[in-house]
Every structure is written in C-alpha cells, then in structure tokens.
Amino acid sequence: MLQAKIDTHTHTLASVHAYSTVMENVKVAKEKGLTGLVVTDHAPGLGTGETFPTSYFGNMRKAIPKVVNGIRVFKGIETSITDYNGNIDMPTYTLNKLDIVIASCHEKVLKPATNKEHDQIWEAVAKNPWIDIIGHCGNDNYAFSHEKIIKLFKQYHKIVEINSSSFPYRKNARKNCRDIALLCKKYGVRVTVSSDAHFASNIGNFTEALKMLEEIDFPQELIVNRDLETFSSAFPRIEK
Numbered sequence: 001m002l003q004a005k006i007d008t009h010t011h012t013l014a015s016v017h018a019y020s021t022v023m024e025n026v027k028v029a030k031e032k033g034l035t036g037l038v039v040t041d042h043a044p045g046l047g048t049g050e051t052f053p054t055s056y057f058g059n060m061r062k063a064i065p066k067v068v069n070g071i072r073v074f075k076g077i078e079t080s081i082t083d084y085n086g087n088i089d090m091p092t093y094t095l096n097k098l099d100i101v102i103a104s105c106h107e108k109v110l111k112p113a114t115n116k117e118h119d120q121i122w123e124a125v126a127k128n129p130w131i132d133i134i135g136h137c138g139n140d141n142y143a144f145s146h147e148k149i150i151k152l153f154k155q156y157h158k159i160v161e162i163n164s165s166s167f168p169y170r171k172n173a174r175k176n177c178r179d180i181a182l183l184c185k186k187y188g189v190r191v192t193v194s195s196d197a198h199f200a201s202n203i204g205n206f207t208e209a210l211k212m213l214e215e216i217d218f219p220q221e222l223i224v225n226r227d228l229e230t231f232s233s234a235f236p237r238i239e240k
C-alpha cells in the first residue's frame with residue numbers, strides 16, 4: 001500500500017476562493033494521521049493580489065510556528081505561470097522566504113496555447129532554481145511533450161505533483177497523470193501526491209492519486225512526501 005504523510009498542496013482563506021484557515025487545515029491533518037502540510041496559497045496573479053499582498057507570504061515563517069498541534073507546517077506558495085517563457089507571479093525576494101514553491105498553469109492567468117508553447121514553458125521552469133514542484137501538469141488544456149519534458153525535470157531535479165483533486169474535474173487528467181507517472185517511474189523522477197484542498201475536510205485526500213500510482217506499480221521511494229524526514233531533506237530552502 002503506497003502512502004503519503006504530508007499534504008504538499010493546500011489552500012486557505014488567503015486564496016480568496018478557498019474556505020478554511022491554517023488552524024482548521026492542521027486540525028484535519030492531525031485527525032487523518034498526517035505529520036505535516038504545506039500551506040500553498042495562490043500568488044497574486046490568480047486574483048488575490050490586493051487582498052493578500054506579497055507580505056502575506058513574506059511574513060509566514062515569522063508568524064506561524066514550525067510545528068502546530070504536532071503537525072509540521074511548511075510555508076509555501078502556488079505561483080501561476082504568467083507567460084510562455086515560464087515566468088511566475090512572485091518576486092524571488094519573497095520566494096526566498098518560503099520553504100516550497102509550486103508553479104502551475106491556470107487558465108485565468110495564462111491562455112492555453114500549442115504543445116510547442118507549453119514545452120517552452122516547462123523547459124524554462126525546469127531550469128528555474130526557485131521552482132521546486134511542477135503543479136498539476138496533467139491538465140489537458142496545457143498538453144506538452146511528456147517524455148521530453150519529464151527527462152528535463154529529472155535533469156534539473158524537479159518534483160512532479162500528482163494532484164488528486166485534478167482527476168474528477170480537469171479534462172483527461174487521469175489519463176495524462178498516469179502517462180506522466182509512468183515516465184516518472186521510468187526515469188526515476190520524484191513525485192508528490194497532494195489534495196489541493198480548498199476546504200479543510202479535503203486535507204489529506206490523496207485517494208485518487210495513490211490508487212492510480214498503485215495501478216502502475218509506482219515505487220514508494222519516489223514519493224517524496226511519504227514521511228517527514230524524506231520530505232524535509234528533499235527541498236533546498238526548507239527551514240531547518
């Protein structure tokens with residue numbers, strides 16, 4: 001049975017279209033037997049700008065303890081990719097104050113284009129040392145050359161997210177994620193499984209992602225959020 005103990009992609013009220021607090025998310029994480037979670041609210045590009053400015057992210061380490069009610073709380077962000085050159089919507093000055101940076105394509109920020117442009121995005125992201133995790137890349141609207149790009153992610157030590165909540169609602173996500181996971185297995189690319197929870201009750205819900213990974217006999221050792229120790233040493237900027 002594959003397992004994951006840290007939810008690596010979670011939203012709070014600060015994402016504006018999410019509905020729980022850090023404390024509520026922590027409470028559910030504890031109830032479900034997790035050992036950690038990463039707070040990854042949306043960077044300003046997705047409409048949170050004026051309500052939750054850059055200082056929201058810059059102050060997280062100071063304001064939120066490392067461990068809350070026995071749950072290790074990592075301070076992260078889900079940035080949006082803003083152009084086909086792979087730029088993101090948060091300055092490095094702020095990224096430097098965070099443990100983990102996810103970069104995702106969101107339709108409201110970047111219009112889906114052709115396979116060629118999407119490859120160009122991921123090529124740039126692979127080479128960007130500030131980005132740790134590739135967010136929900138199984139979205140069919142941003143189709144890309146899976147094998148070519150997964151090999152690049154391996155080369156630049158990127159971690160690929162298998163986003164459990166994508167499966168029911170992002171077009172062809174199940175098929176794409178399976179294909180991507182098979183390539184991660186083939187090339188030894190590390191993955192995280194995440195809930196992408198926008199409400200506390202969904203924290204730790206990795207069911208769909210783990211089920212698919214089990215179907216393809218995915219190795220547990222490539223899941224970086226399998227335990228706290230492995231996870232904490234997998235990212236260069238995590239606060240010690």
Ligand SMILES: [Zn+2]
Binds near residue numbers: 135
């Ligand atoms: Zn997203």
Ligand SMILES: [Zn+2]
Binds near residue numbers: 009011
């Ligand atoms: Zn998200």
